[in-house]
Amino acid sequence: MNLRDLRYLLAVAEHEHFGRAARACGISQPTLSVQIRKLEELMGVALFERTSKTVAPTFACQQLIGHARAAVTATEAILATARNLRDPLAGRFRLGIIPTLAPYLLPLVFAPLREALPALELEPWEDQTSALLGRLRAHELDAALLATEVDGPDLVSQPLFAEPFLAALPPDHPLAACEVVAETDLTRDMLVLADGHCLREQTMEACGQSEALGGTLRAASLPTLLNMVAAGYGTTLIPGLAAGAALDAGIVLRPLAARAGRTVRIAWRAHFPRRPAVEAVGEVIANRLRGFAEGAAAGTV
Amino acid sequence: MNLRDLRYLLAVAEHEHFGRAARACGISQPTLSVQIRKLEELMGVALFERTSKTVAPTFACQQLIGHARAAVTATEAILATARNLRDPLAGRFRLGIIPTLAPYLLPLVFAPLREALPALELEPWEDQTSALLGRLRAHELDAALLATEVDGPDLVSQPLFAEPFLAALPPDHPLAACEVVAETDLTRDMLVLADGHCLREQTMEACGQSEALGGTLRAASLPTLLNMVAAGYGTTLIPGLAAGAALDAGIVLRPLAARAGRTVRIAWRAHFPRRPAVEAVGEVIANRLRGFAEGAAAGTV
DNA sequence: GGATGCGATAGGCTTGGCCTATGATGAAAG
DNA sequence: CTTTCATCATAGGCCAAGCCTATCGCATCC
The missing domain is CATH 1.10.10.10 (Winged helix-like DNA-binding domain superfamily/Winged helix DNA-binding domain)
Structure with missing residues (x-):
């Protein structure tokens, strides 16, 4: 029939x-x-x-x-x-974002995304890198904003912008007197995030350090880490987009001598059919953050 | 698609x-x-x-x-x-029946129909001939049991059985003394049904009469007519199948000299696609009533 | 590095739906 | 009473769409 x-x-x-x-x-x-x-x-x-x-x-x-x-x-x-x-730039778009990026990036890009892609229903999902990759592979996310390369042939990624790190110091820290801080000088009393945050390994690598200090003091989130630094427990590196939050917490920021930083990228499944949406989202974000690296690395906002 | x-x-x-x-x-x-x-x-x-x-x-x-x-x-x-x-002998079957036939025929054929055509959902519809024909033509009935021929090329019919008329007399009527009553002898004080009943014209024709007597006394239904006869208002002809009801009403029945009667037929639209159902119903009724005419005409039940 | 499994592509075949032309039938009109 | 008209059914030919087998491209696994 x-x-x-x-x-x-x-x-x-x-x-x-x-x-x-x-x-x-x-x-x-x-x-x-x-x-x-x-x-x-x-x-x-x-x-x-x-x-x-x-x-x-x-x-x-x-x-x-x-x-x-x-x-x-x-x-x-x-x-x-x-x-x-039919329109690939319309409809639900589930975008994963790592926790050290989401609260600082989203306020900057929400408005431009809404303006450039009014039909796209953006659904942000905040989680750590490995969880995002799992959800991406499970088709539970359409794309993800990460600060690491992605492995495997099933996922592809594209860099969006470079985000420099900044030295985060308690106001009364000796290094606060310097204009520029060398990454290796922070090793002595450096605090890091808990396991699973990519920022943790990136911070340690930038400072040439393989084992974390601070004993059991591993902050579960970046705001907590900022509070710990502000309270004088130690120093750390923060991503440039978190500078505002760090200053609000009463932390002294200094540019880094070796200009350590990370690259934020958008990742998606190689066979994801709505690639135009991925590229459009990436482009809007990259445009919004264009020139951010230079300013942040040079003058701490 | x-x-x-x-x-x-x-x-x-x-x-x-x-x-x-x-x-x-x-x-x-x-x-x-x-x-x-x-x-x-x-x-x-x-x-x-x-x-x-x-x-x-x-x-x-x-x-x-x-x-x-x-x-x-x-x-x-x-x-x-x-x-x-798919089965033409299954499902709803709307059967129209004229009022002078329905109450006397249906009790006889319900059981045989149910046995022979268990899947047929018989829906009887009692109305006068012209109304039945209208509903038949409007596809509101599937078939109809009538006592008249049908005209027009769109309807066809088939005779099922002959139903003799009987003289219906008040017990104290002079003719009640006769074994057999001549149709023309009833003309004097004959009562008839109201307009629209085919039995009305058939009765008058059988008795060679063109104008109804009895003034305004025209019974709306056969039971009423029987009551009127029993009460001594006059005489009439009744269809053979109503003999039992007439006797119950206290009426004297006599066979007719000229063996007047009517033929009950089943009518349906010429293009009605469930013709097997029509024929099956007609056959069951005809079988049940086979031999009825001889018995009724001869000995009044 | 060959074998395996999976989806995509190519080429040929057959079915099925579509058309125009014509037939059959019944009703209305001359 | 014959003609004409309207309607649905049938016939024959055409073409697109769907199907199959064979094969390719790609990735994975041993």
């Missing part, structure tokens, strides 16, 4: 006239007659009682028409829904 | 594997790939994200699947309903 046949059935039932129904369907009357006849043979039931003057749906036909109409409207709903989904 | 394509879509979404989905659909894998590709082009949306290892429905696909399933189940409902409607 064919959807077209159901349309024909509905047309004949509505017009009660083969010629007019055929015209309404855009086919010739003989074609319609043949198709209805086939349908009747398939069903094993007479659908219409024909005379040379009248065409009347049988009781059986009336019983079937409801289902036929349901099928036809359902397929029309499919087409209508597909029309709405 | 084709229903088949929707089935393919559902199969791929369910199996997440083209080869297995193709096997489930009974087609080859290349065919399935091509059809899904076509569907994607028609929709303008990627439906599946393919790698060499995995096939995952896109978000758009998930939105469409519900409608697709609705369409497929609706068409399956069509086929299932059609299967149930």
